[in-house]
Amino acid sequence: MATTSTRKKGDRTDGAGGAGAPGGLSPLGWARWAWRILTSMRTALILLFMLALGAIPGSMLPQRVVSPDQVAQYYTEHPELAPWLERFFLFDVYSSPWYAAIYLLLFVSLTGCVIPRALAHLRLVRARPPKTPRNLGRMPYSARFTTDAEPERVLERGRSVFKRYRLERYGDSLSGETGYLREAGNVVFHVALLGLLVSLAAGYALGYRGNMLVAEGDGFANTLTSYDSFYPGVAADQDELAPFSFTLDSFDAKFVEDGGFSGQAESFRGEMTYKDHPGARERHHTLEVNEPLSVGGVQVYLLGHGYAPEFEVRDGEGEVVFDQPVPFLPRNGDPGQTSDGVVKVPDALPEGLGFEGVFLPTAQERTGEDGESELASVFPSPEDPAVTLTAYAGDLGMRQAQSVYQLDTSRMEELGASETLRPGDTWELPDGAGEITFKGYKDFATLQMTHNPGRLPALLSAALAVLGLLGTLFVRPRRAWVRASAGPDGRTVVEVAGLGKTESTANGQEFHRLATELRDRLREDPAADGPASSKE
Amino acid sequence: MVYQLAAETAAEQDLASFSDHLIIAMIVAYAVALFLFALEAAYGRRTALKGNRLVPVGAAAPAAAGGHGGEASAAAGGSSTVDLDAAPAPGAGGGTGGERDGDDLSFSVRGSEPQASASRNVLGAIALVVAGVGFVLNLAQIVTRGLAADRWPWGNMFEFVVAISLCSVAAFLYAALRYQARYLGTFILLPVVLLLGIAARWLYTETGPLVPALHSYWIAIHVSAAIVATGAFMVSGAAAITYLLSHRTEAKRAMGERVAGIAAKLPSPELLDRVSHRFVVIAFPLWTFAIIAGAIWADEAWGRFWGWDPKEVWSFITWVIYAAYLHARATAGWKGTRSAWIGVLGFAALMFNFFGVNYMFSGLHSYA
Ligand code: HEM
Numbered sequence: 001m002a003t004t005s006t007r008k009k010g011d012r013t014d015g016a017g018g019a020g021a022p023g024g025l026s027p028l029g030w031a032r033w034a035w036r037i038l039t040s041m042r043t044a045l046i047l048l049f050m051l052a053l054g055a056i057p058g059s060m061l062p063q064r065v066v067s068p069d070q071v072a073q074y075y076t077e078h079p080e081l082a083p084w085l086e087r088f089f090l091f092d093v094y095s096s097p098w099y100a101a102i103y104l105l106l107f108v109s110l111t112g113c114v115i116p117r118a119l120a121h122l123r124l125v126r127a128r129p130p131k132t133p134r135n136l137g138r139m140p141y142s143a144r145f146t147t148d149a150e151p152e153r154v155l156e157r158g159r160s161v162f163k164r165y166r167l168e169r170y171g172d173s174l175s176g177e178t179g180y181l182r183e184a185g186n187v188v189f190h191v192a193l194l195g196l197l198v199s200l201a202a203g204y205a206l207g208y209r210g211n212m213l214v215a216e217g218d219g220f221a222n223t224l225t226s227y228d229s230f231y232p233g234v235a236a237d238q239d240e241l242a243p244f245s246f247t248l249d250s251f252d253a254k255f256v257e258d259g260g261f262s263g264q265a266e267s268f269r270g271e272m273t274y275k276d277h278p279g280a281r282e283r284h285h286t287l288e289v290n291e292p293l294s295v296g297g298v299q300v301y302l303l304g305h306g307y308a309p310e311f312e313v314r315d316g317e318g319e320v321v322f323d324q325p326v327p328f329l330p331r332n333g334d335p336g337q338t339s340d341g342v343v344k345v346p347d348a349l350p351e352g353l354g355f356e357g358v359f360l361p362t363a364q365e366r367t368g369e370d371g372e373s374e375l376a377s378v379f380p381s382p383e384d385p386a387v388t389l390t391a392y393a394g395d396l397g398m399r400q401a402q403s404v405y406q407l408d409t410s411r412m413e414e415l416g417a418s419e420t421l422r423p424g425d426t427w428e429l430p431d432g433a434g435e436i437t438f439k440g441y442k443d444f445a446t447l448q449m450t451h452n453p454g455r456l457p458a459l460l461s462a463a464l465a466v467l468g469l470l471g472t473l474f475v476r477p478r479r480a481w482v483r484a485s486a487g488p489d490g491r492t493v494v495e496v497a498g499l500g501k502t503e504s505t506a507n508g509q510e511f512h513r514l515a516t517e518l519r520d521r522l523r524e525d526p527a528a529d530g531p532a533s534s535k536e
Numbered sequence: 537m538v539y540q541l542a543a544e545t546a547a548e549q550d551l552a553s554f555s556d557h558l559i560i561a562m563i564v565a566y567a568v569a570l571f572l573f574a575l576e577a578a579y580g581r582r583t584a585l586k587g588n589r590l591v592p593v594g595a596a597a598p599a600a601a602g603g604h605g606g607e608a609s610a611a612a613g614g615s616s617t618v619d620l621d622a623a624p625a626p627g628a629g630g631g632t633g634g635e636r637d638g639d640d641l642s643f644s645v646r647g648s649e650p651q652a653s654a655s656r657n658v659l660g661a662i663a664l665v666v667a668g669v670g671f672v673l674n675l676a677q678i679v680t681r682g683l684a685a686d687r688w689p690w691g692n693m694f695e696f697v698v699a700i701s702l703c704s705v706a707a708f709l710y711a712a713l714r715y716q717a718r719y720l721g722t723f724i725l726l727p728v729v730l731l732l733g734i735a736a737r738w739l740y741t742e743t744g745p746l747v748p749a750l751h752s753y754w755i756a757i758h759v760s761a762a763i764v765a766t767g768a769f770m771v772s773g774a775a776a777i778t779y780l781l782s783h784r785t786e787a788k789r790a791m792g793e794r795v796a797g798i799a800a801k802l803p804s805p806e807l808l809d810r811v812s813h814r815f816v817v818i819a820f821p822l823w824t825f826a827i828i829a830g831a832i833w834a835d836e837a838w839g840r841f842w843g844w845d846p847k848e849v850w851s852f853i854t855w856v857i858y859a860a861y862l863h864a865r866a867t868a869g870w871k872g873t874r875s876a877w878i879g880v881l882g883f884a885a886l887m888f889n890f891f892g893v894n895y896m897f898s899g900l901h902s903y904a
Pocket residue numbers: 012039040041042044045048109110113114117182183186190193472473856859860862863866867
């Protein structure tokens with residue numbers, strides 16, 4: 001087929017650039033050779049394949065970026081295997097050195113192969129159609145007819161019939177080419193891929209991500225210390241965070257009440273007031289799962305929702321030493337959203353107090369598997385909230401950094417467990433250690449803030465890639481020729497030929513239509529210049 | 537609203553159960569069409585297909601078709617919108633067959649169309665109609681379900697499968713009418729019926745509301761693009777697999793072996809190869825777009841546009857394989873078996889992305 005043969009002769013050096021290894025070359029020669037190999041298209045494609053293959057283990061094993069808990073769980077389940085996997089960075093595939101190596105090599109390869117192509121294409125865009133071949137009869141499409149019109153007239157007509165083509169006159173013939181947009185689209189697509197790689201890398205390096213839990217009524221100011229966890233990119237400027245702030249005025253979670261989907265989340269909605277910077281005007285935003293707040297180049301997302309029961313604690317001396325809501329984390333996968341948390345009161349006297357608690361949004365007695373009656377939450381919204389607590393007294397070990405969701409009871413003594421507490425209930429601790437009141441609860445939202453400077457460039461590159469792709473795939477580059485020469489009988493012999501340069505142009509319909517049109521027009525009025533104009 | 541389901545009207549419930557009945561009707565229609573197509577493939581006569589319409593080349597005759605040539609005479613076949621169909625397939629396969637016409641315009645077309653033939657008989661035409669009926673039922677099922685649930689009707693695996701079937705069948709009907717690709721019927725309806733069976737038996741979910749993460753107009757954009765692309769990839773995959781079978785038949789024939797049964801009556805490999813390529817060309821940009829739309833949505837819903845979620849990873853892998861497929865054809869000039877295998881591989885990745893990822897890995901994308 002024409003397509004294949006023109007490709008094989010190849011105006012491009014696509015193969016594994018000079019695959020034959022050069023014997024006895026200078027270092028420079030070797031470097032050139034290596035560069036040619038690296039920037040050959042085959043290498044780029046192999047690297048791309050490796051990028052995809054390398055992504056597979058990351059999709060099968062738990063990843064720290066996605067779910068650190070599952071990684072920890074994997075460690076407990078496969079204590080032998082896990083450290084080995086760790087050695088190959090298989091829990092951090094996408095930030096591992098080997099993945100970065102593939103990525104960087106691909107980047108270099110793609111740059112090396114795409115940029116010269118783009119430049120070559122720039123030259124090509126301005127090039128004239130090549131010389132008319134001698135034997136037009138060999139073209140995939142060729143037609144021949146005779147006419148009374150003069151050869152010059154034929155070529156003039158040819159110009160108007162083949163007006164979509166860029167035309168060049170060579171002696172007794174016209175040589176035309178069209179469909180330049182395909183090459184252009186191809187270059188745009190490949191350059192856009194480069195742009196995408198760069199934007200992704202820039203986003204990772206310069207951006208940051210942080211998580212934060214905010215209860216109803218609480219505020220947040222964008223400083224490093226306000227975050228529960230913070231993940232800066234390698235080159236992120238942590239001292240210059242955008243100076244915005246906001247308050248979560250209210251938060252509302254709705255769940256489907258009955259039917260087969262009972263308990264499924266229906267909507268989460270947070271009303272917030274925010275400011276771009278301390279002196280700015282206050283504005284409002286309704287935060288929902290698909291409605292992040294965009295402020296100061298940072299996106300604030302709603303990730304999850306939970307309850308923060310409010311406690312007031314009096315110590316053994318009768319002083320109120322604690323009075324605030326404490327976020328309890330929902331148990332994974334529990335349809336009733338049973339939540340766990342701890343209350344730490346290190347300043348209580350005579351001894352520090354600590355509580356481990358369970359919050360049940362809709363508490364109900366039911367018979368457990370062992371036949372004992374137990375308390376469980378049957379619905380995720382707080383229809384009948386209750387708390388059970390276990391109290392400890394002693395040293396909370398607060399001098400060490402510790403999680404706010406865990407109580408270190410190694411130096412504490414258990415005081416006992418409470419009855420089920422409803423809002424307003426107070427539990428008197430044994431031995432006059434104090435008392436704790438469950439005052440009520442608030443909703444809290446888990447939020448994620450991300451700053452990713454690569455977002456817009458990535459989007460732009462992606463959009464360009466799609467446009468370029470459409471050009472590459474659907475524009476059909478083709479060449480056409482018209483030759484007019486005087487025949488033996490005094491009539492002019494006209495030859496028309498066409499060549500589709502890609503797979504999808506093999507067919508001659510368009511050429512045939514144009515050839516026929518040329519023939520018809522010449523027959524209509526062999527001596528005129530155009531339908532409307534008079535004879536010259 | 538909280539009481540949405542409780543307050544669901546009787547009409548909505550009727551609609552939901554009507555929609556469920558349609559599932560059965562649609563599967564039956566497809567199965568019957570499949571049966572008839574298989575009969576055609578097995579017992580039809582191998583008939584040459586008309587040239588030039590097999591692949592949509594020059595289909596979009598650019599601009600001004602028939603705008604001039606006021607002189608309508610131009611003798612036989614000389615109208616300005618030329619359909620080469622009209623000319624007795626000019627030396628298909630090469631040679632310089634010529635065709636005298638009116639003002640002695642002679643032309644030759646070489647190497648354009650491989651001689652193509654496929655097994656045909658009247659059952660195939662009936663099958664096509666039945667498949668069309670199945671398509672209408674399928675569409676009705678989706679529409680009624682959407683109305684019953686009062687939302688965009690693809691939010692869970694069951695609904696995805698039904699929608700993918702719709703798109704595959706639509707792509708097939710298009711191919712059948714446009715490129716005479718009726719011979720693909722067996723190969724496309726087989727996976728469709730299987731998928732729908734699996735969906736009805738194991739994936740069925742009653743009509744209901746979506747989780748909040750899916751409350752977005754992006755579901756209409758991202759998921760629709762992915763579903764349409766999947767439908768087109770499915771036609772391409774079916775054609776690629778048929779190609780490989782047909783290629784073997786041809787190889788056996790070349791070795792002098794006798795080939796019997798359906799294998800003997802498969803359409804010619806060149807044709808299948810082209811159809812397969814054509815549908816990748818259609819599906820690939822759509823798939824690219826679907827991935828990008830997904831990234832934009834992920835950016836809105838999860839706070840990052842790319843997070844190496846298993847679904848994202850496998851969409852990417854699928855994309856790379858199909859990109860390699862196009863590359864292999866466009867630049868390496870690979871055709872035939874090697875590129876067909878890449879196509880099959882791509883299709884396998886696509887299916888794995890759909891089933892494997894949803895059931896084997898947990899990620900943000902699991903709505904199963
Ligand atoms: C070394 C780098 C690369 C070079 C030199 C290169 C070159 C080419 C060439 C010559 C074409 C065919 C254009 C035509 O037929 O007019 C092409 C098409 C294409 N390339 Fe690349 N490419 C490279 C890397 C990539 C990469 C990394 C991808 C990513 C997936 C990619 C995706 C595509 C696609 C989708 C097409 C369209 C195929 C078609 O025309 O049917 N290329 N490329």
